[in-house]
Amino acid sequence: MSDFTISRRSVLAGSALLLASTALPTIGWAQTPKKGGRLVVAADSEPRNLNPAIVASNGVFFISSKIVETLAEASFDGKDGLDPRLATSWEGAADGLSVTFKLREGVKWHDGKPFTSADVAFSALQIWKPLQNLGRTVFKDLEAVDTPDELTAVFKFARPTPFQLIRNALPALSSVVPKHIYETGNIEENPANNAPVGTGPFKFAEHKSGEYYRLERNADYWGKDQPYLDEIIYQVLPDRTSAASALEAEEIQLAAFSAVPLADLDRISKVPGLKVITKGYEALTYQLVVEINHRRKELADLKVRQAIAHAIDKDFVVRTVFLGYAATATGPVPKNDPQFYTTDVPTYAFDVAKANALLDEAGYSRGDDGKRFSLKLLPAPYFNETKQFGDYLRQALAAIGIDAQLVNNDSAAHIKAVYTDHAFDLAVGPPVFRGDPAISTTILVQSGIPDGVPFSNQGGYKNDELDALIAKASETLDPAARTELYKEFQKKVAADLPLINVAEWSFISVIRDTVGNVANNPRWAVSNWADTWLEA
Amino acid sequence: MTRALLLLRRRLVGSVFVLLIVVVGTFLLLEAAPGDAVDAYIASTGGDAGMIELLRHRWGLDQSALTRLATYLWALLHLDLGQSVTFSRPIRDVILERLPNTLLLMGSATALSFGLGSALGIYAGARPGSFRDRLLSIGSLALYAVPGFWLGLVLIIVFAVDLRWFPIGGIESIASGKTGLDRAADIARHLILPVSALGFIYLALYLRMMRAGMSEVWRQDFVLAAFAKGLSRRRIVLAHVARNALLPLVTMLGLQSAQMLGGSVVIESVFSVPGLGRLAQEAVAARDTPLLLGIILVSAVLVIVINLLVDIAYAFLDPRVGASEAGA
Numbered sequence: 120m121s122d123f124t125i126s127r128r129s130v131l132a133g134s135a136l137l138l139a140s141t142a143l144p145t146i147g148w149a150q151t152p153k154k155g156g157r158l159v160v161a162a163d164s165e166p167r168n169l170n171p172a173i174v175a176s177n178g179v180f181f182i183s184s185k186i187v188e189t190l191a192e193a194s195f196d197g198k199d200g201l202d203p204r205l206a207t208s209w210e211g212a213a214d215g216l217s218v219t220f221k222l223r224e225g226v227k228w229h230d231g232k233p234f235t236s237a238d239v240a241f242s243a244l245q246i247w248k249p250l251q252n253l254g255r256t257v258f259k260d261l262e263a264v265d266t267p268d269e270l271t272a273v274f275k276f277a278r279p280t281p282f283q284l285i286r287n288a289l290p291a292l293s294s295v296v297p298k299h300i301y302e303t304g305n306i307e308e309n310p311a312n313n314a315p316v317g318t319g320p321f322k323f324a325e326h327k328s329g330e331y332y333r334l335e336r337n338a339d340y341w342g343k344d345q346p347y348l349d350e351i352i353y354q355v356l357p358d359r360t361s362a363a364s365a366l367e368a369e370e371i372q373l374a375a376f377s378a379v380p381l382a383d384l385d386r387i388s389k390v391p392g393l394k395v396i397t398k399g400y401e402a403l404t405y406q407l408v409v410e411i412n413h414r415r416k417e418l419a420d421l422k423v424r425q426a427i428a429h430a431i432d433k434d435f436v437v438r439t440v441f442l443g444y445a446a447t448a449t450g451p452v453p454k455n456d457p458q459f460y461t462t463d464v465p466t467y468a469f470d471v472a473k474a475n476a477l478l479d480e481a482g483y484s485r486g487d488d489g490k491r492f493s494l495k496l497l498p499a500p501y502f503n504e505t506k507q508f509g510d511y512l513r514q515a516l517a518a519i520g521i522d523a524q525l526v527n528n529d530s531a532a533h534i535k536a537v538y539t540d541h542a543f544d545l546a547v548g549p550p551v552f553r554g555d556p557a558i559s560t561t562i563l564v565q566s567g568i569p570d571g572v573p574f575s576n577q578g579g580y581k582n583d584e585l586d587a588l589i590a591k592a593s594e595t596l597d598p599a600a601r602t603e604l605y606k607e608f609q610k611k612v613a614a615d616l617p618l619i620n621v622a623e624w625s626f627i628s629v630i631r632d633t634v635g636n637v638a639n640n641p642r643w644a645v646s647n648w649a650d651t652w653l654e655a
Numbered sequence: 656m657t658r659a660l661l662l663l664r665r666r667l668v669g670s671v672f673v674l675l676i677v678v679v680g681t682f683l684l685l686e687a688a689p690g691d692a693v694d695a696y697i698a699s700t701g702g703d704a705g706m707i708e709l710l711r712h713r714w715g716l717d718q719s720a721l722t723r724l725a726t727y728l729w730a731l732l733h734l735d736l737g738q739s740v741t742f743s744r745p746i747r748d749v750i751l752e753r754l755p756n757t758l759l760l761m762g763s764a765t766a767l768s769f770g771l772g773s774a775l776g777i778y779a780g781a782r783p784g785s786f787r788d789r790l791l792s793i794g795s796l797a798l799y800a801v802p803g804f805w806l807g808l809v810l811i812i813v814f815a816v817d818l819r820w821f822p823i824g825g826i827e828s829i830a831s832g833k834t835g836l837d838r839a840a841d842i843a844r845h846l847i848l849p850v851s852a853l854g855f856i857y858l859a860l861y862l863r864m865m866r867a868g869m870s871e872v873w874r875q876d877f878v879l880a881a882f883a884k885g886l887s888r889r890r891i892v893l894a895h896v897a898r899n900a901l902l903p904l905v906t907m908l909g910l911q912s913a914q915m916l917g918g919s920v921v922i923e924s925v926f927s928v929p930g931l932g933r934l935a936q937e938a939v940a941a942r943d944t945p946l947l948l949g950i951i952l953v954s955a956v957l958v959i960v961i962n963l964l965v966d967i968a969y970a971f972l973d974p975r976v977g978a979s980e981a982g983a
Contacts, residue, residue, distance in 0.1 A: 159829070167696070167741050176700050252702045307713070313743070328742070328752060329929025331829050352829055357933060358924045360808060364823050367816045501698070530698035531690030531942050539694070559701070569704035573697050 152347050152635055156653035161362040161374040162353035165328065170312040171294035172246045175253045177403060180291070180645035181376065182353055185334055186229075187317030190220060190239070190293040193402045193554070193641045199286055200402075200457065200554075202640065204647075205234070205295055205318065211282025215596040218274040218285050226341045228297045229322045236272040240264035241298035243274065246306060253558060257288045283598040287458075287555035290402065290642055320346035320649035330355055340649065347652035363387055363629070372631040372653070375644040379629045380503065381442045392632055397444065399638030400625035402554055403645070404453045407436070407445075407508060408563070409619040410537065410546040414579040417492055418544060422481035424616040427545075428467035429474040430519045431512065437622055440507045445624035450609040451560055453552050453623040461606040464613035474519045483520075491520040498525070498547040499533055504624070505547050512547065539571040541579070550574050552623075556605050561589045564617040580617040662966060670959045677955045678731070678948055679724070685944050686720050692740045692942040714740050727945060736952070737945040741937065746949040750931070754953065756826050757930035759842075760849055760923070761915050765908070767854030769861055773904055776865025780900070781892045783870040792866065795859035807852040807925035814848060821848050824927035849926040853919060857911060861904055868900030875899075902973055909965035913958045 162182070168174050171183045191209070194202035206220040226234040247254030248261050260280055265273040274285070295318070300311050314323050320342060321334035332353040336346055354371055356362050362378040365371040367390055379387055388395040409427070413419045433447035446454055450464045478484075483491040494516070498509025506527070513523045523545065528536060536542045551574075553559050562568065566581040588611065592604040612618075628644065630637055633654040640646050693710045702710075711717045715726075730737055736746040775795070779788040798806075815823040827833070827842045872878065873896060881891045920932030931950055938947040 164699075166699070167743060174700050178699055250706075252700045252706065255703050255706060308743075325830070327929070328749070329933065330825060330927075333830050350830075354825070354829060354927075355929075356824065356927050358927065361811070361824055361925065361927060364811050364816050368819060368823050370823055528689065529940060531692075531695035531940070532688065533690075534694040534698045535690035571707055572702070572704050574701050 152650065152652035153655060154347050154652070155349050156347075156655065157350040157352060158348050158373065158634065158648075158651065158653060159352045159354055159371040161356045161365060161371050161378045162332065163355070163357060163359070163362075163376075163378055165326075165332075165355060168307075168312050169315050169323075170296065170309075171315075172242050172296045173250050173252075173307065173312065175251055175291050175294070177376070177645055180642075182332055182334075183294075183315050183317075184319070184645045185321040185351060185647050186315045186319045186323050187294045187296060188319045188647060189290060190295065191289040192646055193290040195401075195639075195641060200641075201286065201289060205239070206289075209286065209289075211285065213596075215279030215281060215594075216276050218276075218282060220272045220274070222270045222272060223341060224270060226318050227339050228299075228318055229316050229337060230297075230300075231339075232297065232299055233269075234295075234297075234318050235269040236264075236266035237269075238298045239272040239295055240266050241302065242293075242295045243272075245301070246296065247292060250306065251292065253288070253553070254292050256562075257284065257292055257558060279594055279596055281557075281593070281596055281598070281601055283458075283601055284555050284557050288553075288558060291553055292558075319647050321348075321351055321647075324350075342649045345649040347650065348648070351648065366390075366393055366629055366631070369631070372634055373628060374630075375626065375628045377626040379627070381444060381627070384442070384444075384627060384629070387629055394630050394632055396628045396630060396638050397625070399628065399640070399643030401455060401641035403642060404455060404552045404623055404625055405502075405549045406448060406451075406453060406552055406620055407505065407622040407624065408548050408550055409512065409621060410543070410548045410578055411580070411616070411618055412541060412544050412546075412578045413581075413617070414541065415494075415544050417481075417483060418494075420481050421615065422477045423483065424619070425467065426474040426477040426481070426519060427516070427521075428616060428619050429470045429477065430515045431467075431619070431621055432469040432515065433621055434469070436508060436511060440504050440511060441622065441624055444627060445504075445622045448620035448623050450613040450620055451563065451618075452556060452605065452609050455623070456552065456554070458554075459556060459602055459605045459609075461609055463606065464610045466613070471518050478519060478521075485520045489520055490522045493522040493524060494544040495542070496523040496525050496545045496547070497528065497533060497537055497543045499537075499549060500527065500529055502549060505549050508621070509547050512545070534573050538573045538575070538577045541570075541577055548574070556608065557593055561592075561608070564612055565589050576617065578617070582611075582615060582617065585611050585615070585617075662970065663963065666959075666963050666966070670956075673959065674952060674955055677951055678728070681948055681951045682720075682724050682727070682944065685939070685942065685947060688939075688942065690942060691716050692944070695941045696740075723944075727948065731952075736949040739943055739946040739949075741941045741943045741946060746946050749934070749946065750949055750953055753929055753931050753934050756928055757916070757919060757923070757932060760846065760853065760919055760928060760930060761912070763846060763850040764853035764857070764919075765912065765915060767850060768857035768911075769904070769908055771854075772858040772861025773865045773901070775858075776862040776900075777869070777892065777897045779862065780866040780869030780896070781888075783866070783873065788866065791862060795862045798855050799857075799859035801856065803852060803856055804921045804925050806856065807849065807922055810848045810852055811925070821845070824849075824925075826928050845928075849922050849928055852926070853915070853922045857915065860907065860911070864904055864907055865897070865900055868903055869896050872896045872899045902969070905965055905968055905972065909962040912961040913954075916954050916957070 164178055166179045169179060169183045171179050171187050188204045190204060190206035191201040192204050194200060205223055207223050208221045211218045222236055228234055243264050248258040260276045260278045261274060262277045263275040297316055300316055301309055320337055320340045322337050324333040324335045326332045334351040336349050340346060356365060359380055362374040363383050366374055384395050387393055411418050417423050437445045437447055449466060452459045454460055478491055485491055496513060499505045509525055513525055516523045537546045550563055551559055562575045564576050564585060566586055568575045588608055592601055595601040595604055635652045636650045692714055693707060693716055739746045739749055742749050775791055779791040782788060811823050814820050822845050826845055833841050878895060881895050919930060920936055923930040923933040935950045
């Protein structure tokens with residue numbers, strides 16, 4: 120897994136087959152959870168800040184979601200796709216100006232102090248809204264949090280805020296941290312950011328830099344009989360091949376977030392005792408996107424963008440780059456999203472002849488060397504797949520007479536080149552869909568974003584109609600009407616191609632078959648693992 | 656002893672300049688790399704313009720490069736290595752935590768390659784041109800040609816995954832609560848594979864150097880004289896030929912220490928050893944300039960100290976060297 124944040128919802132034909140072939144034999148076997156045991160998990164990065172209330176990213180959640188809990192967690196079958204955690208119920212007012220949360224009774228912080236509505240109010244107002252990477256957008260209109268009693272928190276908004284958005288944001292954005300630990304001193308310098316104190320099933324025990332994190336069982340956890348495990352160890356394995364070796368040598372029991380490279384999965388799925396699982400990441404969908412710099416006059420021409428879309432063989436990309444562990448994309452909302460996705464959008468079939476014709480029409484005819492024009496192409500370095508797609512795209516563009524020069528950078532240099540310096544023509548990016556287009560999707564095409572903001576529209580694209588649509592959706596309270604607006608949004612994006620959505624993918628877990636209750640919610644790897652258990 | 660002290664004084668004065676050049680050079684190199692620590696950080700978190708500005712200010716990155724270099728050098732003058740951006744901890748603590756692991760890995764690997772390499776070199780050089788000489792020369796050359804990470808991976812697959820004799824990585828068992836001798840044995844067990852991977856590659860250098868040196872010495876007149884005196888072949892090989900061929904190896908040992916630090920970056924990653932090499936790699940990726948400077952400084956000091964020790968050893972091994980140095 121990369122520390123970088125991501126998401127996806129469909130279990131694809133190929134991966135479903137694989138799941139069936141490897142996971143089925145164990146279903147219906149040994150269903151009584153056992154207590155005790157140490158679960159050892161591969162970790163590939165050590166986040167500099169472990170506080171999920173400040174840094175809402177999968178790299179942080181992977182470890183800290185076991186320690187610090189959110190108000191609600193994503194669920195396969197719960198109402199609105201949610202399962203209660205620290206909140207037991209939530210209700211939005213009709214005017215969109217308030218949301219009332221009822222909180223769980225009898226919950227204690229790891230240091231023994233009681234959890235109350237004051238902690239929720241403090242986390243929301245002092246951390247999510249001013250400091251959190253995602254909360255700064257979603258909670259920007261949060262004005263106050265009233266606490267009429269210890270178990271009720273009422274969020275008050277300055278402007279009508281869609282309850283649907285708040286609900287969709289709960290699993291990732293609502294980590295509650297203790298007020299009594301954070302209220303004195305600078306929140307960002309608080310030592311608890313590296314040794315979190317929460318209400319979760321596991322307590323932070325120690326971190327040995329470069330070696331491991333150790334979490335131990337919280338005996339006072341509110342969940343009945345939970346957690347089952349005594350200990351969770353995150354073993355830091357910086358080399359990608361070592362996670363596979365460690366699994367085979369039975370030194371670790373789980374490698375989540377595709378820590379085992381796709382190319383190794385076929386081999387490792389045949390090792391007795393190991394399972395390859397694609398389930399449990401449905402709410403963590405990453406999108407493979409071609410980012411476009413509209414300042415380039417050729418790319419500002421819709422015909423050229425359409426030509427590029429027609430030149431990409433999405434099926435080939437899914438088959439070859441992702442080895443089938445992905446789905447082709449039609450637009451800015453992934454297919455596996457249960458609320459917003461629509462198929463009613465313009466599509467671009469793989470058609471090189473048509474792409475060539477479009478470019479001719481646009482007036483970019485081939486020169487003597489067969490080239491129409493040159494482009495600078497910057498694939499994001501965070502995933503093998505983004506880099507490999509960069510190689511593919513170069514060849515696909517060559518077929519239509521566009522000469523793409525690949526520029527490979529490391530993370531810091533890529534972020535600077537694309538989002539601050541705009542020194543790109545095309546870039547390959549992996550933005551994340553986080554269950555609601557308003558969280559981190561509309562920002563990819565909306566105009567007026569300052570330079571330097573990563574994973575946003577830095578391609579100089581401006582479409583007043585689209586901007587108006589996004590603004591309208593952000594203040595539409597009725598969920599059905601709001602959903603309609605986002606369907607319109609998908610249609611417009613697919614038609615005007617401010618960027619090109621190519622594929623959607625998520626992660627793979629490789630796990631010992633002795634681990635029980637695996638992948639039982641759509642954010643399993645970043646959920647609290649209170650019910651996870653180990654066969655002795 | 657005064658000879659050694661004089662040498663030490665001259666070396667220390669020179670070292671200060673070397674260190675200054677190293678620090679300024681590294682700072683400029685990292686400055687020239689695109690993207691700063693905030694860019695590296697937001698690659699994993701995202702964030703809006705306000706948050707990014709706040710971070711740049713908090714991490715002091717809104718100041719000019721010159722100001723930052725001056726601040727760093729001023730703090731360094733007070734022996735303060737500063738604060739790491741990635742770890743939000745004092746750099747001294749971070750480095751001291753990792754340094755022993757790297758020293759242990761490097762020291763053992765050097766001992767292995769020097770010890771075994773020169774022993775095999777003597778064995779091969781005792782009869783230049785013989786079958787065993789050819790076999791060892793070719794074998795060691797093949798080993799030298801192997802990339803370190805590949806050798807590491809092969810060792811892991813054979814000895815850790817298939818045979819399960821050794822752990823696949825790490826420096827010691829996780830949260831095992833072992834102390835004293837038990838812990839030392841545990842660490843040794845974890846180090847066997849990485850030390851072999853690192854040590855075997857450099858072994859060839861010492862082997863071939865020893866062998867080449869010896870074949871040179873065999874042609875010297877004093878060897879003929881020794882034979883004429885009726886000394887046993889064994890004594891001639893060890894006391895006359897090998898001893899005279901040993902000096903260049905000691906020089907090599909000093910030079911090699913710097914290379915070994917570089918090689919350990921790869922080995923530390925493959926075997927998940929929490930050492931300085933891996934830390935340096937992380938510091939570059941995170942654009943954590945002060946941390947990287949700290950690591951480079953410590954490594955430079957390490958290399959200087961080792962070379963100083965080598966020179967002193969030289970002065971003792973070969974009286975002619977020390978005399979000319981001290982007399983100058």
